[in-house]
Amino acid sequence: MKNRLEEIRKKQGVNQEELATALEVTRQTIGSLENGRYNPSIILAFKIARYFGMSIEEIFIYEEETNNEK
Amino acid sequence: MKNRLEEIRKKQGVNQEELATALEVTRQTIGSLENGRYNPSIILAFKIARYFGMSIEEIFIYEEETNNEK
DNA sequence: CCTTTTTGTAAAGCAAGCTTTCCATTTGTG
DNA sequence: CACAAATGGAAAGCTTGCTTTACAAAAAGG
Numbered sequence: 478m479k480n481r482l483e484e485i486r487k488k489q490g491v492n493q494e495e496l497a498t499a500l501e502v503t504r505q506t507i508g509s510l511e512n513g514r515y516n517p518s519i520i521l522a523f524k525i526a527r528y529f530g531m532s533i534e535e536i537f538i539y540e541e542e543t544n545n546e547k
Numbered sequence: 548m549k550n551r552l553e554e555i556r557k558k559q560g561v562n563q564e565e566l567a568t569a570l571e572v573t574r575q576t577i578g579s580l581e582n583g584r585y586n587p588s589i590i591l592a593f594k595i596a597r598y599f600g601m602s603i604e605e606i607f608i609y610e611e612e613t614n615n616e617k
Numbered sequence: 618c619c620t621t622t623t624t625g626t627a628a629a630g631c632a633a634g635c636t637t638t639c640c641a642t643t644t645g646t647g
Numbered sequence: 648c649a650c651a652a653a654t655g656g657a658a659a660g661c662t663t664g665c666t667t668t669a670c671a672a673a674a675a676g677g
Contacts, residue, residue, distance in 0.1 A: 478589065478590060478593075492622085492623060492624085493623070493624065494622090494623075494624095502665070502666085503665070503666060503667080504623090504624085505625090505626085505665080505666075505667085506664080506665055506666080508624065508625065508626080509625095509626090509664085509665085511624095512624095512625075512626085514626085515663065515664055515665085516588070516589050516590060516663085516664080517589055517664080517665095518586070518588070518589065518633080518634090518663095518664060518665085519548065519586050519587055519588065519589045519592050519603075519607065519609075520548060520586060520609065521664085521665090522589050522592075523548075523607075523609035524609075527609075532602065532603075532604060533589075533602075533603050533604065534602060534603065537589065537593075539589075539590065539593035539594075539597075562652085562653060562654085563653075563654065564652095564653075564654095572635070572636085573635075573636060573637080574653090574654085575635080575636075575637085575655090575656080576634080576635055576636080578654065578655065578656075579634090579635085579655095579656085581654095582654095582655075582656085584656085585633065585634060585635085586633085586634080587634080587635095588633095588634060588635085588663080588664090591634085591635090
């Protein structure tokens with residue numbers, strides 16, 4: 478799973494801290510998502526999409542990860 | 548999070564076992580999702596959506612769960 | 618430069634997603 | 648009815664998502 482989180486966040490001029498607060502998660506969670514340390518839960522993905530006024534599919538890219546990605 | 552999984556699955560005439568196999572999860576996972584015991588990971592949500600040729604948003608309904616739903 | 622703001626990242630711990638195994642109940646169908 | 652197919656669901660165990668705490672580095676702005 479790839480995502481355009483950092484790109485979209487910066488385009489909207491908000492920092493990790495603000496985004497985290499708005500989404501009710503920690504700054505570390507946002508950083509971890511942006512740097513691909515793990516994927517968001519579907520609930521968090523929905524919150525992110527709603528925050529940016531976009532669909533989940535526009536932000537998170539599922540590309541048939543060659544083989545076994547959980 | 549609510550979902551229309553059972554409804555959509557039946558409409559397409561596939562049973563839990565077949566769907567589970569196609570998605571590379573167990574039948575119990577499908578049953579648990581249909582009966583709301585837990586939410587899918589975002590990866591599984593993408594697989595489900597792709598399997599049915601729909602968007603995640605058409606299958607999973609995030610309705611601002613009154614208060615703290617993870 | 619110097620200070621503040623923002624970001625990266627790691628470790629430990631808890632909660633949620635998923636598997637495996639197993640059994641019970643329901644729903645066909647002959 | 649009898650038997651098979653499909654579904655419900657529980658318990659234990661492993662993995663992943665997220666938090667908390669903490670520190671370092673980078674970036675931004677005087």
